[in-house]
Amino acid sequence: MPAPAPTRTHRPDSDSIEVRLPWWAVALPALAFAALLLLISGPGQAHAATGAPALGRLLGQVLKLLAA
Numbered sequence: 001m002p003a004p005a006p007t008r009t010h011r012p013d014s015d016s017i018e019v020r021l022p023w024w025a026v027a028l029p030a031l032a033f034a035a036l037l038l039l040i041s042g043p044g045q046a047h048a049a050t051g052a053p054a055l056g057r058l059l060g061q062v063l064k065l066l067a068a
Contacts (some may be wrong), residue, residue, distance in 0.1 A: 039059050
């Protein structure tokens, strides 16, 4: 005679999912994104902007990349 299978008493809610990330899982992509933004402007142009605003230059670079 087979033994009865144990029944589960705890059922996880199917409506919600909880995901917990370590701090570096958010920090590392943010640092990589910031480094790539600095590389777009070029290593020799790391000083303060005296001409066009930074947002305008950034949008100009994005448009150049999309057009290529």
